[in-house]
Amino acid sequence: MSEERTLISGHQYLGGQFTFLYRAVGNRLPLMIVVTLLVAAIAYFATPRPAPVYGAQASVQLGRVARAEAMGLQAAVARVNGRSFKRQLLQSMNLPAAEDDRASRLLSESLTAKPETSDTLTVSVREASEQQARQALDLVVRLLNQDQEKVTVPALADVNTKIAEVDTNIASLTRTREALLALTKAPTNDAKPEGQADDLRSALVSNMLSSNENMLTIARASRRELASLLGSPNTYPTAIADDVLVSSAPGSPRPSRIALLAGVFTFVGFLVYALMRGRRAARSN
Amino acid sequence: MIVSSLASDPAIFALLSAAAVGAVLAAIAGIAVTRPALGIIGLFIFVAFAWRLVSVLYIDVFGPLFSEQLERDIGPGISAVPIAISQGLVIAALLFSFRPQRLQRLFSGGGPKLGSRLPAGGLDLAGIAFWIASLFVAGLWVELLLSGPIPLFASMERFDYSRLYGGPLHNLLLQWGPMLAFQLGIFLVAPTLNDRPFDRRFGYLFASLILYLFMVGHRFSSFYIYACFFLIPIGAVLLGRHAMTATRRKFFPGNTLRNLMVTGAALIFLIAGAVVYSYIVVRGFEGAQLLTKLSQRILVQQGEMWWMTYERVFLRGDWNSGFAAYRLFFDPIYPNRNSTMQLLMQLALPTERAHFILEQGSAYTGGWPEVFFELGGPIGGFALVALSAIIFSEFMFLVVRCIVQERFATCFFLTPIFFALSIDIVSGMVNSFIQMTFLIKIAAALVAYVTEDGWRLSLFSCRAGFDPLPGLQKEA
Numbered sequence: 216m217s218e219e220r221t222l223i224s225g226h227q228y229l230g231g232q233f234t235f236l237y238r239a240v241g242n243r244l245p246l247m248i249v250v251t252l253l254v255a256a257i258a259y260f261a262t263p264r265p266a267p268v269y270g271a272q273a274s275v276q277l278g279r280v281a282r283a284e285a286m287g288l289q290a291a292v293a294r295v296n297g298r299s300f301k302r303q304l305l306q307s308m309n310l311p312a313a314e315d316d317r318a319s320r321l322l323s324e325s326l327t328a329k330p331e332t333s334d335t336l337t338v339s340v341r342e343a344s345e346q347q348a349r350q351a352l353d354l355v356v357r358l359l360n361q362d363q364e365k366v367t368v369p370a371l372a373d374v375n376t377k378i379a380e381v382d383t384n385i386a387s388l389t390r391t392r393e394a395l396l397a398l399t400k401a402p403t404n405d406a407k408p409e410g411q412a413d414d415l416r417s418a419l420v421s422n423m424l425s426s427n428e429n430m431l432t433i434a435r436a437s438r439r440e441l442a443s444l445l446g447s448p449n450t451y452p453t454a455i456a457d458d459v460l461v462s463s464a465p466g467s468p469r470p471s472r473i474a475l476l477a478g479v480f481t482f483v484g485f486l487v488y489a490l491m492r493g494r495r496a497a498r499s500n
Numbered sequence: 501m502i503v504s505s506l507a508s509d510p511a512i513f514a515l516l517s518a519a520a521v522g523a524v525l526a527a528i529a530g531i532a533v534t535r536p537a538l539g540i541i542g543l544f545i546f547v548a549f550a551w552r553l554v555s556v557l558y559i560d561v562f563g564p565l566f567s568e569q570l571e572r573d574i575g576p577g578i579s580a581v582p583i584a585i586s587q588g589l590v591i592a593a594l595l596f597s598f599r600p601q602r603l604q605r606l607f608s609g610g611g612p613k614l615g616s617r618l619p620a621g622g623l624d625l626a627g628i629a630f631w632i633a634s635l636f637v638a639g640l641w642v643e644l645l646l647s648g649p650i651p652l653f654a655s656m657e658r659f660d661y662s663r664l665y666g667g668p669l670h671n672l673l674l675q676w677g678p679m680l681a682f683q684l685g686i687f688l689v690a691p692t693l694n695d696r697p698f699d700r701r702f703g704y705l706f707a708s709l710i711l712y713l714f715m716v717g718h719r720f721s722s723f724y725i726y727a728c729f730f731l732i733p734i735g736a737v738l739l740g741r742h743a744m745t746a747t748r749r750k751f752f753p754g755n756t757l758r759n760l761m762v763t764g765a766a767l768i769f770l771i772a773g774a775v776v777y778s779y780i781v782v783r784g785f786e787g788a789q790l791l792t793k794l795s796q797r798i799l800v801q802q803g804e805m806w807w808m809t810y811e812r813v814f815l816r817g818d819w820n821s822g823f824a825a826y827r828l829f830f831d832p833i834y835p836n837r838n839s840t841m842q843l844l845m846q847l848a849l850p851t852e853r854a855h856f857i858l859e860q861g862s863a864y865t866g867g868w869p870e871v872f873f874e875l876g877g878p879i880g881g882f883a884l885v886a887l888s889a890i891i892f893s894e895f896m897f898l899v900v901r902c903i904v905q906e907r908f909a910t911c912f913f914l915t916p917i918f919f920a921l922s923i924d925i926v927s928g929m930v931n932s933f934i935q936m937t938f939l940i941k942i943a944a945a946l947v948a949y950v951t952e953d954g955w956r957l958s959l960f961s962c963r964a965g966f967d968p969l970p971g972l973q974k975e976a
């Protein structure tokens with residue numbers, strides 16, 4: 216066999232196949248196109264319009280009480296992802312727990328929490344309406360705050376008790392200070408000067424005043440410290456840290472896509488059928 | 501649970517993992533020795549399988565190990581057992597699809613060759629393919645020289661080059677490169693089907709492509725995937741020789757073996773050089789840090805994502821088919837990229853970190869069989885793995901059949917589907933299967949197959965000089 220004969224002519228190879236395809240389809244092409252368009256149109260109008268689904272996502276910053284975490288990050292993530300939390304959420308939204316309810320099912324299947332930073336988690340949820348999605352995120356935050364109340368309420372009460380004790384102490388020290396000041400200013404007209412005894416008393420009162428001053432300073436610092444624990448940088452509830460991001464989540468396929476698919480499959484089906492007929496004809500010859 | 505009862509004896513863990521890994525590696529080695537052609541065809545998956553297995557075994561035996569990417573400890577355990585079973589299913593499916601009797605039937609047909617049935621004239625098909633590919637490769641080089649700095653000399657990462665300077669041809673190559681390499685491989689071996697030598701022009705084109713990738717900062721993964729797809733047609737041709745002869749001399753005629761070895765050695769040298777250059781010059785690692793980075797890259801990163809799936813699905817029973825399917829098919833972060841690794845990274849990492857890494861265009865290694873266990877759980881996952889193995893191996897046989905029967909048009913249209921299935925077996929990418937474009941590719945491949953089959957039938961069933969389609973003419 217010569218080398219020339221083993222080379223495959225590109226013209227013959229590609230042209231031959233196009234010719235085969237053209238002859239196989241032949242005059243059926245207009246019919247194929249009409250039927251394809253018809254099938255696509257039927258598919259377009261017969262496809263049920265998908266109900267919209269909205270996805271909402273938010274960064275939730277976990278609350279603190281007196282600088283301490285009200286709930287650990289991993290515990291919060293596990294809590295939100297847990298079934299009991301989802302049940303509570305459904306109850307809070309007045310949704311039935313039944314699986315056949317679309318809103319309930321969407322919520323149960325989609326509610327997820329993931330750690331984001333050391334004290335924030337990302338919570339995402341899908342719902343049938345934008346309002347419901349936002350409401351679900353708000354309720355997640357509220358439920359987390361309710362859970363944290365077991366820790367936050369006693370902790371706040373403890374700090375308040377300490378503040379009350381410090382306030383009492385400050386009041387007592389203030390009264391003592393006033394008494395000592397009164398002693399230093401007390402008129403001694405009727406008394407005779409007693410020389411060294413007076414000096415000693417003055418020194419003692421002065422010393423006690425100084426000590427009282429120190430204790431008062433410490434008590435006031437302690438008061439400020441305790442008060443600062445209740446301030447916004449150290450005590451705050453769990454809250455959504457940033458704007459809630461709501462987007463229209465993909466639901467079931469769009470009618471145009473279904474129509475396109477139906478059209479493509481119909482046309483390819485026709486084409487393959489025509490080619491198979493051509494193949495049979497070639498075999499029979 | 502079995503695992504917890506064994507937890508007290510790490511030696512049993514290690515033995516079980518080592519036995520499972522050893523069995524699969526032995527099977528791969530057995531194929532390489534006794535059926536080298538099949539080894540070449542399956543090189544892409546066998547290398548990936550072996551590397552992942554070694555990494556998983558390392559994590560199982562030497563754990564707990566710190567993973568830099570996951571920022572946590574992983575291992576020890578018996579995570580190698582389920583992944584070894586999964587890989588074993590793929591190997592079994594391949595051996596079944598490429599069973600000797602079937603190959604005998606495929607290659608013993610003899611029959612007239614395509615070239616002998618077509619009238620000569622004009623440009624030959626290989627010539628047309630060569631000029632089109634040459635224009636593309638030349639365009640790539642021109643684009644590289646005109647578009648800005650050359651990453652190799654500017655110590656630039658390939659991602660940065662693609663993002664900042666990559667032109668349309670460069671982006672086209674990144675998207676279709678392995679498939680182009682596959683086509684080059686087909687035309688390289690096509691003359692050997694007619695007992696003529698390799699068409700070396702396509703070898704030079706492939707070498708030029710590899711050199712281009714080297715210049716634009718690519719390292720192991722690109723060379724590996726391009727080379728494997730280029731080698732598949734060579735394996736297909738050798739498969740025929742192996743089916744028909746048992747001697748090594750006939751199996752590798754002439755200088756084939758020597759040429760293959762020289763090419764392989766050059767490619768390995770290039771890969772080693774590219775990796776060393778990337779780590780030492782581009783990224784500036786040295787000393788202990790370099791060793792740590794290399795050990796993480798080679799021994800930890802290949803198996804760490806499987807470890808996370810194993811821990812979630814097998815140890816904690818924590819898997820959610822609905823959630824996984826939703827994230828994979830309906831709501832991935834980047835729908836045009838592999839959603840499997842996006843899902844796995846979302847499950848394994850804090851959200852912000854996963855998003856940050858994905859935003860850079862990067863992703864971790866792995867995905868198969870993780871994706872099927874995330875979808876099907878610890879039992880159903882094996883069924884999905886078996887299904888994917890059967891589809892892949894049968895499709896691979898179909899591609900090989902088309903190569904040896906000189907069905908070039910069908911091969912051309914089957915290539916993207918074959919590529920998607922191969923990527924699925926290595927990185928678990930499943931979202932490509934539901935894309936409209938993929939369905940159109942399947943439809944096009946089906947039409948091409950039936951057209952070429954019918955045309956060949958008409959060509960081979962009529963005598964030379966006669967119209968091959970008389971019946972059709974009548975119908976038309």
